[in-house]
Amino acid sequence: MADMSDTTQNEAAKTVPEKKPNTLLRAVIEYGPIIAFFIGYMIVRDNTFTLFGREFDGIVVVTMFFVPLQTISTWLIYKLTGRISGIQIATVVLVVIMGGITIWLNDERFIxxxxxxxxxxxxxxxxxxxxxxxxxxxxxxxxxxxxxxxxxxxxxxxxxxxxxxxxxxxxxxxxxxxxxxxxxxxxxxxxxxxxxxxxxxxxxxxxxxxxxxxxxxxxx
Missing domain, CATH: 1.10.132 (Topoisomerase I; Chain A, domain 4)
Structure with a gap:
Protein backbone atom coordinates (compact mmCIF):
# COMPACT_ATOMS: atom_id res chain seq x y z
CA MET A 1 0.00 0.00 0.00
CA ALA A 2 2.82 2.38 0.84
CA ASP A 3 4.41 1.82 -2.58
CA MET A 4 1.09 2.50 -4.30
CA SER A 5 0.63 5.68 -2.25
CA ASP A 6 4.15 6.90 -3.08
CA THR A 7 3.58 6.18 -6.77
CA THR A 8 0.29 8.08 -6.74
CA GLN A 9 1.91 11.06 -5.02
CA ASN A 10 4.82 11.08 -7.50
CA GLU A 11 2.44 10.97 -10.45
CA ALA A 12 0.37 13.77 -8.94
CA ALA A 13 3.51 15.87 -8.44
CA LYS A 14 4.47 15.42 -12.08
CA THR A 15 1.10 16.80 -13.17
CA VAL A 16 1.90 20.11 -11.45
CA PRO A 17 4.00 22.06 -13.96
CA GLU A 18 6.93 24.11 -12.76
CA LYS A 19 6.26 27.81 -12.92
CA LYS A 20 8.49 29.69 -15.34
CA PRO A 21 9.57 32.99 -13.80
CA ASN A 22 11.49 35.63 -15.71
CA THR A 23 15.01 34.29 -16.34
CA LEU A 24 16.71 37.52 -15.27
CA LEU A 25 14.63 37.74 -12.10
CA ARG A 26 15.47 34.16 -11.17
CA ALA A 27 19.18 34.75 -11.78
CA VAL A 28 19.12 37.86 -9.57
CA ILE A 29 17.40 35.96 -6.76
CA GLU A 30 19.69 32.92 -7.02
CA TYR A 31 23.00 34.77 -7.29
CA GLY A 32 22.03 37.89 -5.37
CA PRO A 33 23.14 36.62 -1.94
CA ILE A 34 26.63 35.58 -3.05
CA ILE A 35 27.14 38.83 -4.98
CA ALA A 36 25.95 40.78 -1.93
CA PHE A 37 28.37 38.74 0.21
CA PHE A 38 31.24 39.66 -2.12
CA ILE A 39 30.37 43.37 -2.26
CA GLY A 40 29.80 43.55 1.49
CA TYR A 41 33.09 41.82 2.21
CA MET A 42 35.03 44.13 -0.11
CA ILE A 43 33.57 47.13 1.73
CA VAL A 44 34.20 46.00 5.32
CA ARG A 45 37.04 43.47 5.01
CA ASP A 46 39.59 45.67 6.79
CA ASN A 47 37.26 46.76 9.58
CA THR A 48 36.23 45.33 12.92
CA PHE A 49 32.85 45.94 14.53
CA THR A 50 31.76 45.84 18.15
CA LEU A 51 28.38 44.17 18.50
CA PHE A 52 26.82 42.91 21.73
CA GLY A 53 30.07 43.64 23.53
CA ARG A 54 32.16 41.49 21.14
CA GLU A 55 34.48 42.43 18.29
CA PHE A 56 33.79 40.86 14.90
CA ASP A 57 35.90 40.94 11.75
CA GLY A 58 34.29 42.14 8.55
CA ILE A 59 33.76 38.67 7.07
CA VAL A 60 31.83 37.54 10.15
CA VAL A 61 29.62 40.62 10.02
CA VAL A 62 28.92 40.02 6.33
CA THR A 63 28.02 36.42 7.19
CA MET A 64 25.37 37.77 9.59
CA PHE A 65 23.59 39.29 6.59
CA PHE A 66 24.39 36.47 4.15
CA VAL A 67 22.56 33.79 6.17
CA PRO A 68 19.11 35.46 6.10
CA LEU A 69 19.65 36.58 2.49
CA GLN A 70 20.33 33.01 1.37
CA THR A 71 17.29 31.78 3.29
CA ILE A 72 15.03 34.43 1.75
CA SER A 73 16.47 33.71 -1.71
CA THR A 74 15.63 30.00 -1.41
CA TRP A 75 12.11 30.80 -0.26
CA LEU A 76 11.59 33.22 -3.16
CA ILE A 77 12.79 30.61 -5.67
CA TYR A 78 10.25 28.19 -4.24
CA LYS A 79 7.47 30.78 -4.48
CA LEU A 80 8.42 31.65 -8.06
CA THR A 81 8.89 28.13 -9.43
CA GLY A 82 6.62 26.05 -7.20
CA ARG A 83 9.42 23.59 -6.46
CA ILE A 84 12.63 23.32 -4.50
CA SER A 85 15.42 20.83 -5.14
CA GLY A 86 17.34 18.74 -2.66
CA ILE A 87 20.46 20.68 -3.61
CA GLN A 88 18.82 23.98 -2.68
CA ILE A 89 17.57 22.57 0.61
CA ALA A 90 20.99 21.15 1.52
CA THR A 91 22.65 24.44 0.59
CA VAL A 92 20.42 26.65 2.72
CA VAL A 93 20.56 24.25 5.69
CA LEU A 94 24.36 24.25 5.61
CA VAL A 95 24.47 28.03 5.22
CA VAL A 96 22.31 28.41 8.33
CA ILE A 97 24.32 25.86 10.34
CA MET A 98 27.83 26.88 9.31
CA GLY A 99 26.98 30.57 9.20
CA GLY A 100 25.41 30.32 12.63
CA ILE A 101 28.50 28.60 14.05
CA THR A 102 30.71 31.25 12.41
CA ILE A 103 28.76 34.01 14.13
CA TRP A 104 28.36 32.24 17.48
CA LEU A 105 32.05 31.33 17.79
CA ASN A 106 33.23 34.45 15.95
CA ASP A 107 35.37 32.19 13.75
CA GLU A 108 35.45 32.67 9.98
CA ARG A 109 36.85 29.19 9.38
CA PHE A 110 33.41 27.61 9.61
CA ILE A 111 31.81 29.64 6.79
Missing part, protein backbone atom coordinates in the same frame (compact mmCIF):
# COMPACT_ATOMS: atom_id res chain seq x y z
CA UNK A 112 34.90 28.85 4.71
CA UNK A 113 34.40 25.13 5.34
CA UNK A 114 30.76 25.25 4.24
CA UNK A 115 31.44 24.60 0.50
CA UNK A 116 33.70 21.68 1.41
CA UNK A 117 31.03 20.03 3.54
CA UNK A 118 28.35 20.69 0.92
CA UNK A 119 30.36 19.18 -1.93
CA UNK A 120 31.43 16.18 0.13
CA UNK A 121 27.76 15.63 1.03
CA UNK A 122 26.78 15.73 -2.65
CA UNK A 123 29.62 13.35 -3.51
CA UNK A 124 28.57 10.82 -0.88
CA UNK A 125 24.87 10.98 -1.78
CA UNK A 126 25.49 10.61 -5.52
CA UNK A 127 27.92 7.70 -5.11
CA UNK A 128 25.52 6.00 -2.68
CA UNK A 129 22.78 6.16 -5.29
CA UNK A 130 25.08 4.99 -8.08
CA UNK A 131 26.10 1.92 -6.08
CA UNK A 132 22.39 1.09 -5.93
CA UNK A 133 22.03 1.56 -9.67
CA UNK A 134 20.22 4.89 -9.31
CA UNK A 135 20.96 8.45 -10.35
CA UNK A 136 19.84 10.95 -7.75
CA UNK A 137 21.04 13.67 -10.10
CA UNK A 138 18.28 12.67 -12.50
CA UNK A 139 15.67 13.44 -9.84
CA UNK A 140 16.97 17.02 -9.72
CA UNK A 141 17.63 17.71 -13.41
CA UNK A 142 15.43 15.36 -15.46
CA UNK A 143 12.72 17.98 -15.99
CA UNK A 144 15.25 20.24 -17.73
CA UNK A 145 17.63 17.72 -19.37
CA UNK A 146 15.79 14.48 -20.25
CA UNK A 147 18.22 11.65 -21.00
CA UNK A 148 18.41 7.89 -21.19
CA UNK A 149 19.25 5.99 -18.01
CA UNK A 150 22.78 5.17 -19.20
CA UNK A 151 23.44 8.83 -19.83
CA UNK A 152 22.29 9.77 -16.35
CA UNK A 153 24.50 7.15 -14.77
CA UNK A 154 27.59 8.37 -16.65
CA UNK A 155 26.83 12.02 -15.91
CA UNK A 156 26.22 11.28 -12.24
CA UNK A 157 29.61 9.56 -11.88
CA UNK A 158 31.28 12.57 -13.48
CA UNK A 159 29.38 15.07 -11.33
CA UNK A 160 30.15 13.10 -8.16
CA UNK A 161 33.91 13.19 -8.76
CA UNK A 162 33.68 16.80 -9.88
CA UNK A 163 32.09 17.70 -6.53
CA UNK A 164 34.87 15.77 -4.81
CA UNK A 165 37.43 17.84 -6.70
CA UNK A 166 35.65 21.08 -5.74
CA UNK A 167 35.75 20.05 -2.08
CA UNK A 168 39.51 19.49 -2.28
CA UNK A 169 39.98 22.80 -4.11
CA UNK A 170 38.00 24.74 -1.52
CA UNK A 171 40.02 23.21 1.30
CA UNK A 172 43.28 24.10 -0.43
CA UNK A 173 42.23 27.70 -1.08
CA UNK A 174 40.95 28.61 2.37
CA UNK A 175 43.73 26.82 4.24
CA UNK A 176 46.66 27.95 2.09
CA UNK A 177 45.57 31.33 0.77
CA UNK A 178 44.22 34.62 2.10
CA UNK A 179 40.61 35.37 2.96
CA UNK A 180 40.49 37.73 -0.04
CA UNK A 181 41.54 34.85 -2.30
CA UNK A 182 38.90 32.55 -0.81
CA UNK A 183 36.10 35.11 -1.23
CA UNK A 184 37.08 35.57 -4.89
CA UNK A 185 37.26 31.80 -5.35
CA UNK A 186 33.81 31.30 -3.79
CA UNK A 187 32.20 34.18 -5.68
CA UNK A 188 33.71 33.62 -9.12
CA UNK A 189 35.86 30.48 -9.18
CA UNK A 190 33.29 27.93 -8.03
CA UNK A 191 30.39 29.14 -10.27
CA UNK A 192 32.71 29.37 -13.29
CA UNK A 193 34.08 25.89 -12.63
CA UNK A 194 30.56 24.45 -12.43
CA UNK A 195 29.52 26.27 -15.62
CA UNK A 196 32.62 25.09 -17.47
CA UNK A 197 32.11 21.51 -16.29
CA UNK A 198 28.56 21.28 -17.62
CA UNK A 199 29.60 22.91 -20.88
CA UNK A 200 32.09 20.08 -21.39
CA UNK A 201 29.27 17.54 -21.03
CA UNK A 202 27.50 18.67 -24.21
CA UNK A 203 28.64 15.53 -26.06
CA UNK A 204 27.03 13.29 -23.45
CA UNK A 205 23.80 15.31 -23.55
CA UNK A 206 23.71 14.99 -27.35
CA UNK A 207 24.40 11.25 -27.30
CA UNK A 208 21.90 10.24 -24.63
CA UNK A 209 19.34 13.06 -24.80
CA UNK A 210 15.71 12.18 -25.42
CA UNK A 211 12.87 14.18 -26.89
CA UNK A 212 10.63 13.60 -23.90
CA UNK A 213 10.89 12.84 -20.20
CA UNK A 214 10.60 9.09 -20.74
CA UNK A 215 13.86 7.14 -20.64
CA UNK A 216 15.06 3.60 -20.40
CA UNK A 217 15.48 3.63 -16.63
CA UNK A 218 14.41 0.39 -14.94
CA UNK A 219 11.49 0.59 -12.53
CA UNK A 220 12.62 0.81 -8.92
Missing amino acids: KMKPTILYVFFFVVLVFGLLQGKSYLKAVMDHTVPMEHEGWMKLTWRVAFFFGALAVANEAVWRLMSTDAWVNFKTFGLPLAIFAFFMTQSGLFSKYGTSNEEDDAPNA
Whole structure:
Protein backbone atom coordinates (compact mmCIF):
# COMPACT_ATOMS: atom_id res chain seq x y z
CA MET A 1 0.00 0.00 0.00
CA ALA A 2 2.82 2.38 0.84
CA ASP A 3 4.41 1.82 -2.58
CA MET A 4 1.09 2.50 -4.30
CA SER A 5 0.63 5.68 -2.25
CA ASP A 6 4.15 6.90 -3.08
CA THR A 7 3.58 6.18 -6.77
CA THR A 8 0.29 8.08 -6.74
CA GLN A 9 1.91 11.06 -5.02
CA ASN A 10 4.82 11.08 -7.50
CA GLU A 11 2.44 10.97 -10.45
CA ALA A 12 0.37 13.77 -8.94
CA ALA A 13 3.51 15.87 -8.44
CA LYS A 14 4.47 15.42 -12.08
CA THR A 15 1.10 16.80 -13.17
CA VAL A 16 1.90 20.11 -11.45
CA PRO A 17 4.00 22.06 -13.96
CA GLU A 18 6.93 24.11 -12.76
CA LYS A 19 6.26 27.81 -12.92
CA LYS A 20 8.49 29.69 -15.34
CA PRO A 21 9.57 32.99 -13.80
CA ASN A 22 11.49 35.63 -15.71
CA THR A 23 15.01 34.29 -16.34
CA LEU A 24 16.71 37.52 -15.27
CA LEU A 25 14.63 37.74 -12.10
CA ARG A 26 15.47 34.16 -11.17
CA ALA A 27 19.18 34.75 -11.78
CA VAL A 28 19.12 37.86 -9.57
CA ILE A 29 17.40 35.96 -6.76
CA GLU A 30 19.69 32.92 -7.02
CA TYR A 31 23.00 34.77 -7.29
CA GLY A 32 22.03 37.89 -5.37
CA PRO A 33 23.14 36.62 -1.94
CA ILE A 34 26.63 35.58 -3.05
CA ILE A 35 27.14 38.83 -4.98
CA ALA A 36 25.95 40.78 -1.93
CA PHE A 37 28.37 38.74 0.21
CA PHE A 38 31.24 39.66 -2.12
CA ILE A 39 30.37 43.37 -2.26
CA GLY A 40 29.80 43.55 1.49
CA TYR A 41 33.09 41.82 2.21
CA MET A 42 35.03 44.13 -0.11
CA ILE A 43 33.57 47.13 1.73
CA VAL A 44 34.20 46.00 5.32
CA ARG A 45 37.04 43.47 5.01
CA ASP A 46 39.59 45.67 6.79
CA ASN A 47 37.26 46.76 9.58
CA THR A 48 36.23 45.33 12.92
CA PHE A 49 32.85 45.94 14.53
CA THR A 50 31.76 45.84 18.15
CA LEU A 51 28.38 44.17 18.50
CA PHE A 52 26.82 42.91 21.73
CA GLY A 53 30.07 43.64 23.53
CA ARG A 54 32.16 41.49 21.14
CA GLU A 55 34.48 42.43 18.29
CA PHE A 56 33.79 40.86 14.90
CA ASP A 57 35.90 40.94 11.75
CA GLY A 58 34.29 42.14 8.55
CA ILE A 59 33.76 38.67 7.07
CA VAL A 60 31.83 37.54 10.15
CA VAL A 61 29.62 40.62 10.02
CA VAL A 62 28.92 40.02 6.33
CA THR A 63 28.02 36.42 7.19
CA MET A 64 25.37 37.77 9.59
CA PHE A 65 23.59 39.29 6.59
CA PHE A 66 24.39 36.47 4.15
CA VAL A 67 22.56 33.79 6.17
CA PRO A 68 19.11 35.46 6.10
CA LEU A 69 19.65 36.58 2.49
CA GLN A 70 20.33 33.01 1.37
CA THR A 71 17.29 31.78 3.29
CA ILE A 72 15.03 34.43 1.75
CA SER A 73 16.47 33.71 -1.71
CA THR A 74 15.63 30.00 -1.41
CA TRP A 75 12.11 30.80 -0.26
CA LEU A 76 11.59 33.22 -3.16
CA ILE A 77 12.79 30.61 -5.67
CA TYR A 78 10.25 28.19 -4.24
CA LYS A 79 7.47 30.78 -4.48
CA LEU A 80 8.42 31.65 -8.06
CA THR A 81 8.89 28.13 -9.43
CA GLY A 82 6.62 26.05 -7.20
CA ARG A 83 9.42 23.59 -6.46
CA ILE A 84 12.63 23.32 -4.50
CA SER A 85 15.42 20.83 -5.14
CA GLY A 86 17.34 18.74 -2.66
CA ILE A 87 20.46 20.68 -3.61
CA GLN A 88 18.82 23.98 -2.68
CA ILE A 89 17.57 22.57 0.61
CA ALA A 90 20.99 21.15 1.52
CA THR A 91 22.65 24.44 0.59
CA VAL A 92 20.42 26.65 2.72
CA VAL A 93 20.56 24.25 5.69
CA LEU A 94 24.36 24.25 5.61
CA VAL A 95 24.47 28.03 5.22
CA VAL A 96 22.31 28.41 8.33
CA ILE A 97 24.32 25.86 10.34
CA MET A 98 27.83 26.88 9.31
CA GLY A 99 26.98 30.57 9.20
CA GLY A 100 25.41 30.32 12.63
CA ILE A 101 28.50 28.60 14.05
CA THR A 102 30.71 31.25 12.41
CA ILE A 103 28.76 34.01 14.13
CA TRP A 104 28.36 32.24 17.48
CA LEU A 105 32.05 31.33 17.79
CA ASN A 106 33.23 34.45 15.95
CA ASP A 107 35.37 32.19 13.75
CA GLU A 108 35.45 32.67 9.98
CA ARG A 109 36.85 29.19 9.38
CA PHE A 110 33.41 27.61 9.61
CA ILE A 111 31.81 29.64 6.79
CA LYS A 112 34.90 28.85 4.71
CA MET A 113 34.40 25.13 5.34
CA LYS A 114 30.76 25.25 4.24
CA PRO A 115 31.44 24.60 0.50
CA THR A 116 33.70 21.68 1.41
CA ILE A 117 31.03 20.03 3.54
CA LEU A 118 28.35 20.69 0.92
CA TYR A 119 30.36 19.18 -1.93
CA VAL A 120 31.43 16.18 0.13
CA PHE A 121 27.76 15.63 1.03
CA PHE A 122 26.78 15.73 -2.65
CA PHE A 123 29.62 13.35 -3.51
CA VAL A 124 28.57 10.82 -0.88
CA VAL A 125 24.87 10.98 -1.78
CA LEU A 126 25.49 10.61 -5.52
CA VAL A 127 27.92 7.70 -5.11
CA PHE A 128 25.52 6.00 -2.68
CA GLY A 129 22.78 6.16 -5.29
CA LEU A 130 25.08 4.99 -8.08
CA LEU A 131 26.10 1.92 -6.08
CA GLN A 132 22.39 1.09 -5.93
CA GLY A 133 22.03 1.56 -9.67
CA LYS A 134 20.22 4.89 -9.31
CA SER A 135 20.96 8.45 -10.35
CA TYR A 136 19.84 10.95 -7.75
CA LEU A 137 21.04 13.67 -10.10
CA LYS A 138 18.28 12.67 -12.50
CA ALA A 139 15.67 13.44 -9.84
CA VAL A 140 16.97 17.02 -9.72
CA MET A 141 17.63 17.71 -13.41
CA ASP A 142 15.43 15.36 -15.46
CA HIS A 143 12.72 17.98 -15.99
CA THR A 144 15.25 20.24 -17.73
CA VAL A 145 17.63 17.72 -19.37
CA PRO A 146 15.79 14.48 -20.25
CA MET A 147 18.22 11.65 -21.00
CA GLU A 148 18.41 7.89 -21.19
CA HIS A 149 19.25 5.99 -18.01
CA GLU A 150 22.78 5.17 -19.20
CA GLY A 151 23.44 8.83 -19.83
CA TRP A 152 22.29 9.77 -16.35
CA MET A 153 24.50 7.15 -14.77
CA LYS A 154 27.59 8.37 -16.65
CA LEU A 155 26.83 12.02 -15.91
CA THR A 156 26.22 11.28 -12.24
CA TRP A 157 29.61 9.56 -11.88
CA ARG A 158 31.28 12.57 -13.48
CA VAL A 159 29.38 15.07 -11.33
CA ALA A 160 30.15 13.10 -8.16
CA PHE A 161 33.91 13.19 -8.76
CA PHE A 162 33.68 16.80 -9.88
CA PHE A 163 32.09 17.70 -6.53
CA GLY A 164 34.87 15.77 -4.81
CA ALA A 165 37.43 17.84 -6.70
CA LEU A 166 35.65 21.08 -5.74
CA ALA A 167 35.75 20.05 -2.08
CA VAL A 168 39.51 19.49 -2.28
CA ALA A 169 39.98 22.80 -4.11
CA ASN A 170 38.00 24.74 -1.52
CA GLU A 171 40.02 23.21 1.30
CA ALA A 172 43.28 24.10 -0.43
CA VAL A 173 42.23 27.70 -1.08
CA TRP A 174 40.95 28.61 2.37
CA ARG A 175 43.73 26.82 4.24
CA LEU A 176 46.66 27.95 2.09
CA MET A 177 45.57 31.33 0.77
CA SER A 178 44.22 34.62 2.10
CA THR A 179 40.61 35.37 2.96
CA ASP A 180 40.49 37.73 -0.04
CA ALA A 181 41.54 34.85 -2.30
CA TRP A 182 38.90 32.55 -0.81
CA VAL A 183 36.10 35.11 -1.23
CA ASN A 184 37.08 35.57 -4.89
CA PHE A 185 37.26 31.80 -5.35
CA LYS A 186 33.81 31.30 -3.79
CA THR A 187 32.20 34.18 -5.68
CA PHE A 188 33.71 33.62 -9.12
CA GLY A 189 35.86 30.48 -9.18
CA LEU A 190 33.29 27.93 -8.03
CA PRO A 191 30.39 29.14 -10.27
CA LEU A 192 32.71 29.37 -13.29
CA ALA A 193 34.08 25.89 -12.63
CA ILE A 194 30.56 24.45 -12.43
CA PHE A 195 29.52 26.27 -15.62
CA ALA A 196 32.62 25.09 -17.47
CA PHE A 197 32.11 21.51 -16.29
CA PHE A 198 28.56 21.28 -17.62
CA MET A 199 29.60 22.91 -20.88
CA THR A 200 32.09 20.08 -21.39
CA GLN A 201 29.27 17.54 -21.03
CA SER A 202 27.50 18.67 -24.21
CA GLY A 203 28.64 15.53 -26.06
CA LEU A 204 27.03 13.29 -23.45
CA PHE A 205 23.80 15.31 -23.55
CA SER A 206 23.71 14.99 -27.35
CA LYS A 207 24.40 11.25 -27.30
CA TYR A 208 21.90 10.24 -24.63
CA GLY A 209 19.34 13.06 -24.80
CA THR A 210 15.71 12.18 -25.42
CA SER A 211 12.87 14.18 -26.89
CA ASN A 212 10.63 13.60 -23.90
CA GLU A 213 10.89 12.84 -20.20
CA GLU A 214 10.60 9.09 -20.74
CA ASP A 215 13.86 7.14 -20.64
CA ASP A 216 15.06 3.60 -20.40
CA ALA A 217 15.48 3.63 -16.63
CA PRO A 218 14.41 0.39 -14.94
CA ASN A 219 11.49 0.59 -12.53
CA ALA A 220 12.62 0.81 -8.92
